[in-house]
Amino acid sequence: MSTDTDPARRIPFPGLSDLLRHDLPASIVVFLVALPLSIGLAVATGAPVAAGLLGAVIGGLVAGAFGGSALQVGGPTAGVTVAVAGSVHQFGWAVTCFITAGAGVLLVLFGLGRIGRGALAIAPVVVHAMLAGVGIALAVQQVHVLLGGQAPGSSWESLIRLPQALHAVRGGDLAVGLAMIVVLLGWRFAPAALRRVPAPLAAVVAATLVARLVPAEVTRISLHGMLFEKITLPALPSGGWGSVLLTMLTIAVIAGSETVLSTVAATRLRPGLRCDPDRELIGQGLATVTSGLLGGLPVAAVMVRGSTNVRAGARTRASAMLSGVWVLLFAVAFVDVVQQIPMAALAGLLIVIGLGLVRPAHIRLARRSGDLIVYAVTVLVVVFWNLVPGMLIGLALAFGLLLWRVSRVIVTAEPVAGSARWLVTVDGACTFLALPRLIAALDRVPERAPVTVEMTVDFLDHAAAEALHGWAAEHENSGGTVEFVEVGAARIEDLAAGPPARGQARRMLDEMLGPWRPGAPRDPIAAGITAYHRGHAHVMRPHLGALRDRQNPDALFVTCSDSRLVPNVFTSSGPGDLFTVRNIGNLVPSAGDSSVEAAIVYALDVLGVRSVVVCGHSGCGAMDALYHERTTGSGLDDWLAHGRGTLERFRRGHPVAESAAAAGFGEIDRLGMVNVAVQLETLARHDRVARAVAERGLVLSGLFFDIATARVLEITTDGIAEFADVASGVTAGSRESVVAR
Incomplete structure (x- = not known):
């Protein structure tokens, strides 16, 4: 694949025309979106504010330079917020930086192992439910900050302490947080000229102005000195390596899944845009390693940044890199501005972001696909227990549901209207698991009745085949007749050649066209009629029966x-x-x-x-x-x-x-x-x-x-x-x- 036609492999430095006309303006828009998100996520995890800004800087520069998508933008993500917050609470920030660097190494290994596309094999309903659970947990905890208090350590504690928080609400913080939410949700109705300003930035500015106008006291971000003066370097844990490695793996899996899904989704926003998910994992992994070593948050490709970059008209990876430069300049030169941002404003932002992870389209899809139980259980476990158990239980449920669907078989036995003949239908995977249902259906067929057994199965094992043959022999000995019609991909005769296997899905088409292929019998009409009688006539009978007297x-x-x-x-x-x-x-x-x-x-x-x-x-x-x-x-x-x-x-x-x-x-x-x-x-x-x-x-x-x-x-x-x-x-x-x- 040539580098001049594949945006995913294009060199990081564009021509001057693209840089000035497209990438430079797009990078400013991405910076304005990333800035409040990065600060808010740092506050939500209990990490230093500088950690969020460092993650945005490194995500733009490192992931932008080495990632597999020209227009994807890396940075701190809400998906790993709960895991990082739990790590900070359990191990402290310095050890969390070590865990972040280790998660980055795992991401690089995921990419080198070419499992980027393999991550798409994880049941999407589980990924959607995990993100929804993280979003709900984040929103529930930030409600306390919105009311003027501190975020509890767990969702269950947040719910229990909510009545107390409502009783001790601080009016100034509540007013600022509500103003933030109103502007965020209502910004799409603003005039087109105003909508050029990203909604998060407009909402933060509006909430900050409200904080200056309300007479009550408002809690603001607390900083001491320059943002990067006291960068926390990673420290090795003193013990509990099992928990450390599990947290490391959790962050890597969540960040990797979100990276792959976001990268693939971003390519759909612009036809012709290509991406390499494995290379993107390597780029985000290198950025996460760098961020962890310098005291920043984990980095992942985030859909909100990538989609903003695409819609802003970016052409090359220079836009993502420049967005990191703008965050760095802001963090160095505008510390005083950061200290003016109210905590409740960031809480309102995170509540909207968290609830935005609960997408109605995903719930509707889970309901239509029959996976709603997997979605609901995964969400509840993530919210009220932890991310790792939620992921494992969700995957186990999804796998169990898959096994049930694959092994499911529908067996019916009914008399044919207007005839003494009975029709037994077997549809699905006919295995030993289906024997109770199969035998029960066959037992309903009267003695000496002519029977057609229609088998539309894609898998058949020896136990089911022997049960069918044994019943047929017994029924014929009692004076009945049995006609087997096999229209599925798996056939009883195939078992004589070897172990059970999935049949060929094209078998019916091959049988229909077989008499007309080269090397077929010299009388294709007669051969075709024979094949029709053997495999398809019974399918036509119900339709033609209704047309017997009139067309x-x-x-x-x-x-x-x-x-x-x-x-x-x-x-x-x-x-x-x-x-x-x-x-x-x-x-x-x-x-x-x-x-x-x-x-x-x-x-x-x-x-x-x-x-x-x-x-x-x-x-x-x-x-x-x-x-x-x-x-x-x-x-x-x-x-x-x-x-x-x-x-x-x-x-x-x-x-x-x-x-x-x-x-x-x-x-x-x-x-x-x-x-x-x-x-x-x-x-x-x-x-x-x-x-x-x-x-x-x-x-x-x-x-x-x-x-x-x-x-x-x-x-x-x-x-x-x-x-x-x-x-x-x-x-x-x-x-x-x-x-x-």
Whole structure:
């Protein structure tokens, strides 16, 4: 991968133009966001204020220079706040610096071990729940600071002491904290010109002004001398190495997970932006080692900084590095400004940040995916116990839920309506764990009843296979019949060749197409019918049973006789959906052909179809003969004469042809598209069609199947267009050209 095209590997120093026009302004915006966050996180952990600023400086400079994403910005993160706070409380700040440096070494090892992308294999619901738990714990503790008190050591203690804190609330601190929260939450409604100022900075300034105006006393940040005069160097712990190593690993895992997730998420904000998660772990690890050795907080890639950097227009990694420079200059030159910031303002900021980690979208996703119990338990354990137990319990629950889902099997045994036959269905992973459910279902089948056992399984072991064979033999001995229909990826016959294994997911498709592949039997029709009876006829029976006496198609489908067109496949339709008319060139003669006329009348007057579709295709032989005006001296010439109007319209310059030319189609295919549009016009003039359109809203549609790409285009009287993905609203285009309607 070349360095000049990959932003993740671009050299740290941009050109002067990029630096002045993009990176310099973006770095200032990132600095304004990082400054209050870094100070607030330092206060929340019980670390010196300088530790937060050092983390921001080193995160910008070191991680910015060596990270794997050109636009990611490192710095102190709320994700490790609880772990760091617990370390400060248990070991003191100097030992915590040693733990921070050790966590950085682990991050570097994670990156060198190429497990950056492997971190994505951790169940996202556990990561989301961990961050939510950290956010809730952070917010609960900072409520006490907002009320004018001190943050307790645990969430449980915070809740117990909350009534006492409310009784002793300090009005000045509460007013400042509420002002901070109001500005943060309401800043998005400010005028666009004001919103250029980052919300955290605007909120801190507003809260500081409120602190000067309120008559009550307000607690402010306490500093003595220059911020970096008394940098705390790391110290070795005097004991408890097990707890030290566990805390070190906890910080590394949380910081690493947040780094990988934030880096991947930041790339989605700008198409074409690439990243190397392993290299980013190395960069953040080096920054964390440096920060720990100099007395700073752990460093990680943080989504709020990275997204701010991307949205501010940064082009290279110089923006992240410059943001660290601005924090350093501020910390050295503006100590007095730092001392004016109220503690309650930082508490309000951290409450908003903490609650922001509890994202409703993550909760909705957990509910939709059936992982809500994992999310809830992980959050509760993190909040009321600790981060490490929460992570381990969450992973254990997620793994247990995965095993349950993978090994789950659905077994039913029901009589077939209107028949003496019984249908037993086995769907899922059929193992010895499913034997109680399987035997119970089989026992419901009456003696001497004909039975179809439909197996849609992706894993089958010997115990389940033997149970099925034993029951089948016993049922047949009692006078019944048993027919096994295996449509899943795993088959009973596979067990004779070796141990149980996952079946091939393409097996059904291979069986359907097998008779037509090279080397297949000489009579593919007979072979196909045999395969159909063996594996798919039973699937069709329920659908065709309802259509036994009457059809009710949705559309009259006029298409070409070409063998490469399979309308039911590319329209995802089934039996009874399409009333199909096929002829050479998908023509609708205006006169002189009673066959197509009869189909139109029957479809509209008897079947009452709701739409009429004309479908052409690429590489059409009829269009090729029409274009070159070939003759055969047979009835084919008389039939293709119905398409001469299409050829004339094409040569005069039809809008559809122009649209198709812009999309890169050749002349024969453009003629085929014009032919669809002309047949639609012919249908629109048909008296019965026109009456159905006016009276009951009959819809006329044109399609074109591009064989080379296996895609379907929409044809109108004005042009061609790609179909849109109805579920996501994203155009499913295969060609780069924009086609007009």
